[in-house]
Amino acid sequence: MTHGFDLDGRLDQREERGLRRHLDVAESVAARTRFADDPKGDPADFGEEAVVFASNNYLGLADDGRVQQVSELAARTVGTGAGASRLVTGDTHVHRALERDLADCKGAERALAFSSGYAANVGTIDALAPDVVFSDELNHASIIDGCRVGAAETVVYDHCDADDLRAEMRARADGGTDEGDGERWLVVTDSVFSMDGDVAPLSAVCDAADEFGAWVMVDEAHATGLFGDDGGGVVQREGLSDRVDVQLGTLSKALASQGGYVAGDEALVEYLLNAARSFVFSTGLSPPNAAAASEALRIARETDRADDLWDTVATLRDGLEGMGYEVLGETHILPVLVGDRGDAVELADRLEARGVVAPAIRPPTVPEGTSRIRVAPMATHTADDVARCLDAFREAGEEVGAL
Incomplete structure (x- = not known):
């Protein structure tokens, strides 16, 4: 009898289903680069240069000299890593500058930087501990995992369908019991969906949530820096900053860095920095990444x-x-x-x-x-x-x- 894990067998099953993936090495993060098969410890053997239409580096800033320069400066003057949780000694002026810029462009009172967008989603939903999350059926895996960890129950509504969202909320409210009375409800959606390239009907989602007094949380991972007059996102383009309770996003796509953020009112951010486990128990975002994101955001807003x-x-x-x-x-x-x-x-x-x-x-x-x-x-x-x-x-x- 064995109680181990047959990982070779699991890999074989993925291979049979066409789901096994492999690592390929890129020479650089740019619009054009060379690739090599996984060298497995040996020097990479790069092929011919290819044009990359497969990156979330939407503004092409990952190899921009201005972004590289401020990142290098932060590494030299502040450090290559935060060294500790932000709540211990890992909170620096570079982090605070980034958060001020994010809050400004998102039309929020305050913002909080996480080590990744994944951590921001999971940590936020877990900290809010909603009784019910109403989640778009095509939401990102980090939202799904956040619901698994932090929500007592998750109700999935049809993709980009505010009418179905409203119907699900009505069914919950009129369920014939006291189940819906006094519960904490959270509606969660991506703004731009990464596999379909479509946009959530955020105004209609907010209308539905307002009818039932629910909070709205929007993940702007694929929109930050690209929409609105000030690089905020779809929330800003639609003028919904005051109707979306929790705004999230990543620093790793258009902002060409690493990390994630949450923006909202003072109470939200103050609560999350105390209660979001993925923030409290994680080393702070590295200063070079924070500085790089700030500069990329500046370029997105001013050019x-x-x-x-x-x-x-x-x-x-x-x-x-x-x-x-x-x-x-x-x-x-x-x-x-x-x-x-x-x-x-x-x-x-x-x-x-x-x-x-x-x-x-x-x-x-x-x-x-x-x-x-x-x-x-x-x-x-x-x-x-x-x-x-x-x-x-x-x-x-x-x-x-x-x-």
Whole structure:
């Protein structure tokens, strides 16, 4: 009798289902780079340069000299790591400056930086300890895990459907018992959904929540720095800062760093820094990362870098749809619908053979029959990069039979 774990068997099962993944080494985080197979301790053997349409580095700031410079300065003057929890000795002026900037752009009284967006979601839901979370069915895994850890019950409503949300809340309130009386309700949704490229109907979600006195929590991971006049997100674009109780996001996408944040009123942030376990019991965000995020946010707010991204997005969407592809969503994330799992993987492989990296997204990440190529452009992609991407989609699509 054995009580161990058959990990080889589990890996074999993932291999059979087409779900086993492998690490590939990138030479740099940029719009164009070279890749190598996992060297497993040996020097990496990089191939030809490829154009990357597979990164969440939406503004192309991860290798920007201005961001690198402030990160290096923070490392030299403050330290490479925070050294402790923020509540011990890990709270620095670099963290506070970042949080002031985040609160300002989010229209909030205060913000709090976490070590990751995942930690922000899990820690916040756990600390709030809602009796019920009403969660969009396509919310990110970090929200789902936060609900598993911190919510007494989770009710899933149809994707981007405020009417279904309202119906679920009404059913809970009219359940024929006192179950809904006096409970703490939290409505949670992403603003931009990373696999479909669509946007939650936040105003309608807030309307539904208001009817039942529920709080609203919005994860702006894929929107921070890209929407609104001041780089805040969809919440700011829609003028909803005063109606969304908890605003979250990441520093690792458009802000080209690492970490996450929560923004809201003074009481929320003061409570979270005392009660969110993923904040209290975790070493603070590193000063270089905090400084890098601050500078990236400044660039997003004060320059037209986001406009460059949206111009590229429009060119790609027009080009792909003009070929006959169905492109989902309405944002900077361009999911090119293929349908069949095998066809999507083959299309991604043929794109890569032409020097264009864009991943195949397949079940269980997306429903059966909706496999797709997720195209994520950057503001730093050139006209030649975009043309190369479109040419590759045309040639590869004809070979696979997707066109």
